[in-house]
């Protein structure tokens with residue numbers, strides 16, 4: 001039997017690792033294009049295209065201590081999936097390691113924030129602030145609302161928003177920067193983030209926040225998005241307060257390979273960032 005596919009540069013032992021990666025093959029509340037549950041393994045495969053060295057940070061990822069736990073068991077019930085995400089995140093965080101979760105659709109984030117309860121920076125095209133969607137409160141269209149209920153809406157900011165319903169606007173969504181604002185005046189976003197990120201911050205990246213030119217393989221693509229280099233501004237602002245990462249909403253069924261590649265590289269750059277800030 002072939003060995004299980006692992007993210008590149010994964011170390012052999014959980015005990016010796018600092019960064020613990022796991023996949024959540026869940027896309028049961030998806031509203032448009034399916035396939036996000038296939039993303040964890042595609043991101044793992046894509047990671048083998050990358051060098052182990054981050055020239056940006058001067059970090060050799062081979063020595064960083066990444067451990068790939070594999071995927072949580074597939075479930076079609078959001079509440080069941082969230083409990084599983086919670087318990088895996090609980091183990092990783094309790095062991096003082098850094099969790100990296102590969103979705104799956106965006107609803108997975110609620111599970112990790114139930115444990116981590118920090119400030120949250122979302123990159124997303126959608127405000128995800130519906131109270132429920134198609135009868136489901138744990139839909140991927142409600143994730144910012146559920147997370148705001150856990151950590152307080154003053155502790156949530158979304159970057160890259162360009163798709164919002166009047167219902168969401170009337171509910172008074174969390175602080176957000178539209179993609180138009182970010183693209184035309186990045187300095188305003190950067191100075192906001194520098195103040196916002198003054199305590200522990202979790203980063204949740206819905207890949208539809210990026211422009212479809214960079215990330216075509218997503219569940220609900222939206223034109224006029226962000227350039228992925230926004231990530232570096234976000235990491236600079238967060239500094240040594242980053243406590244967890246998830247990447248979500250990637251669907252290999254609609255990808256040309258570039259979206260999974262971007263996800264793999266983002267994971268590597270986040271680890272490299274942590275390696276140069278966290279002591």
Ligand SMILES: [Mn+2]
Nearest residue numbers: 125126206208
């Ligand atoms: Mn989205």
